[in-house]
Structure formats: C-alpha cells, structure tokens
Amino acid sequence: IEQVKVESETLRLLEIPKVGQYICQKGANYRKGEKLISKGVRLNANHIGLLASLNCVFVEVFTRAKVGILVSGNELLELGESAKNGANIYNTNGHLLVAKVLENGGIPKLYPILKDTKEQVEECVNLALSECDLILSSGGASVGDYDFIAAICKERENEMVFKGVKIKPGQHISYAHFGGKQFFGLPGFPNSTLVTFELFAKEILWRLNGGYFVPITLEILLQENVSKTDSRLEFRVCNVRNVGGKWKIDFEGKKDFQSAILNNFCPLDSAYNGLCVLDSAKSVGEMVRVILLI
Structure with missing residues (x-):
C-alpha cells in the first residue's frame, strides 16, 4: 500500500519490491538449537513474553531461598509498641532486611525480637538453621558484653569463613557455614546492616536462588x-x-x-x-x- 498509487482502477507501482522484502522469514526470531535464556537468569516480563511466544507453559526454576532474620537487643521494640523510655528504638533492621530479601527473590522469615541472653539467642540461631537456607543476624556481632552472636561465632570458630573486614561501615560482619547453612552476623547499626547486606549477603542469596548478582x-x-x-x-x-x-x-x-x-x-x-x-x-x-x- 505504501509503495503504490491508485489511478482509477489501476495500481501504479512506485517501487519494484525485492524478493522477501517486508516478509518475516522462518527462523528470524530463533532457530533450532539456539539458546534463548541462560541458566541462572532471574525471569522478568521480557522473558515471560518470550516463553509465551514459544508456548512454554511450564519451565524449570530454582526454589527460592528461605531466609531467617534475627534481631536482638533489650532496647528493641516491635512496630506498633509504645516506647517506655528514651533508650527504646524500633526494629528497623528486621523490617529493612525483610524488604531487601523480598527485593532479591528470597522468602523472608522474621523471628521475634531476641532478648540479650545467650540461651535465647543460641536457641533461635539453631531453630533458624533448621528451618532456613540462609540466616541474617543483626546486632550482637561486635565486642560488647551482650554480643552473643560474636560469642557463638567464637565457639564455632572451625565453621567460620571470616570474621571482621577492614571496611567502613560494617567492619564487624561475620560469615559462617553453620551445619552446612549460610550464616551472616551483620552489624547492628542500620547503615552498616544495609551496606554489608549489599556487599556480602546479596551475592549469597542470589547464588542460593540459582542466579548470579552482577553489581x-x-x-x-x-x-x-x-x-x-x-x-x-x-x-x-x-x-x-x-x-x-x-x-x-x-x-x-x-x-x-x-x-x-x-x-x-x-x-x-x-x-x-x-x-x-x-x-x-x-x-x-x-x-x-x-x-x-x-
């Protein structure tokens, strides 16, 4: 239509078409044996459209990692609670980490706030290890009297990958394989928690989900x-x-x-x-x- 002129009952060709011009050729989109999606890619809307064009109703994917989130501190309050004194702070890190895990494809489980007792912290760490693939602990990773995560890491030193990194913020981060499970002891300050999640924990979460994170x-x-x-x-x-x-x-x-x-x-x-x-x-x-x- 674009290359003709109507003259009464006659079509005058304004340009002689070439063989195959403006015709989608078989195999133009994809050919047999061609790789269209690589293993480890996180599916987005574009991939869904491609799969739909191929009539792929079911595709094999990795199970999303379950991530246990532990926060500890006698001063912490859960959202909605009323502050008793000026020393109370709200559970910022727990909900921050829930959101970060969701953003990166994991299934978060936020455990109740832990009091500063070694028995309760140790019990919850063991429970999370039995229920989750990755554990993110926030707080208690430094060198204070109530830093029981640091104490647990010291007791299980043979399972530690590293403890402490010369960075700012977040130098007190620790990483371990406890019973074959991935464990991060993240610092308690929110800024440090966020930075160390981005620099360290995010990569491990993506690997557990079968993918690769490239910053x-x-x-x-x-x-x-x-x-x-x-x-x-x-x-x-x-x-x-x-x-x-x-x-x-x-x-x-x-x-x-x-x-x-x-x-x-x-x-x-x-x-x-x-x-x-x-x-x-x-x-x-x-x-x-x-x-x-x-």
Missing part, C-alpha cells in the same frame, strides 16, 4: 574534594545523577556518615543511591568507583 559499577569524575582520615576502605553513600548524559555524584543532604543514619539512603529527589568507594582522600578531577544501588 552496576561506574567510574565517575569528582566535582568536589572528598576528605577521609580512616584507614579502612570506605563505602560512602552518595547521590548519583545523570546530568546532560554524564554521571555525577554529590553528597547533598547526607547529614554525616555515621552507621546509624539510614535516611542517607532515602534521597528526597530523583537521584539514585550509590556507594562511593574510597581508599583515600580524593580531589576534584579524580576518578572514583561508585556502586549503583537500584
């Missing part, structure tokens, strides 16, 4: 000086923006970089969250590596 990292030119005095490798939360087709970062609205400040990860505008990787102080014009958090 999005960018090399970005600094527009401002960045100070740093701590010797640890730092993952500093930043705003990541695409300005005129170029990636830029800034620290606008970031109150400071203490481990307890979670709202640094909740930008009020359209910026993305990122972790700026700092091994030393940086100056304007230097390139820094940024892990995009989306």
Whole structure:
C-alpha cells in the first residue's frame, strides 16, 4: 500500500519490491538449537513474553531461598509498641532486611525480637538453621558484653569463613557455614546492616536462588574534594545523577556518615543511591568507583 498509487482502477507501482522484502522469514526470531535464556537468569516480563511466544507453559526454576532474620537487643521494640523510655528504638533492621530479601527473590522469615541472653539467642540461631537456607543476624556481632552472636561465632570458630573486614561501615560482619547453612552476623547499626547486606549477603542469596548478582559499577569524575582520615576502605553513600548524559555524584543532604543514619539512603529527589568507594582522600578531577544501588 505504501509503495503504490491508485489511478482509477489501476495500481501504479512506485517501487519494484525485492524478493522477501517486508516478509518475516522462518527462523528470524530463533532457530533450532539456539539458546534463548541462560541458566541462572532471574525471569522478568521480557522473558515471560518470550516463553509465551514459544508456548512454554511450564519451565524449570530454582526454589527460592528461605531466609531467617534475627534481631536482638533489650532496647528493641516491635512496630506498633509504645516506647517506655528514651533508650527504646524500633526494629528497623528486621523490617529493612525483610524488604531487601523480598527485593532479591528470597522468602523472608522474621523471628521475634531476641532478648540479650545467650540461651535465647543460641536457641533461635539453631531453630533458624533448621528451618532456613540462609540466616541474617543483626546486632550482637561486635565486642560488647551482650554480643552473643560474636560469642557463638567464637565457639564455632572451625565453621567460620571470616570474621571482621577492614571496611567502613560494617567492619564487624561475620560469615559462617553453620551445619552446612549460610550464616551472616551483620552489624547492628542500620547503615552498616544495609551496606554489608549489599556487599556480602546479596551475592549469597542470589547464588542460593540459582542466579548470579552482577553489581552496576561506574567510574565517575569528582566535582568536589572528598576528605577521609580512616584507614579502612570506605563505602560512602552518595547521590548519583545523570546530568546532560554524564554521571555525577554529590553528597547533598547526607547529614554525616555515621552507621546509624539510614535516611542517607532515602534521597528526597530523583537521584539514585550509590556507594562511593574510597581508599583515600580524593580531589576534584579524580576518578572514583561508585556502586549503583537500584
């Protein structure tokens, strides 16, 4: 129709068509033996459309990992409870980790808040190990009198993969294979919990779900000086923006970089969250590596 002109009862060809032009050829979309979806890919809407075009009603998938979430502390209150004094804080980490597990394809199970007794913490750790594939514990991983997760890790030292990493925030993270199950002792401050989940636990959760997590990292030119005095490798939360087709970062609205400040990860505008990787102080014009958090 596009290449003809109607003249009374005659069609005049304006362009001579080529053989096969505008005709979908057999095998143009896919051919026999061609791989269309790789093992370990997390299915999204595009894959569903492709499977539907092939009339694939059933496909073999991995079972989603069950993730036990443990939080401990006499000062903790569950959401909806009334604070008794200024020392009480709400169960931020438990619900943060539930949401992160759901985002990454796992099935979370949030256990009741644990009091600071070794017997209760140990009993719940063993229960979670019997019911779940991966356990995320938040709090009790440092060196205080009530850090019973750290005490359990010390008692089961032969099952530890590592304890402590020279990073900021999150240096007190621990990772173990308890009875063949994956166990992370994450730090208790929300910022540290979130960063260590992103850097360590997320990869293990994806592997348990049969997939591979590949973080999005960018090399970005600094527009401002960045100070740093701590010797640890730092993952500093930043705003990541695409300005005129170029990636830029800034620290606008970031109150400071203490481990307890979670709202640094909740930008009020359209910026993305990122972790700026700092091994030393940086100056304007230097390139820094940024892990995009989306």
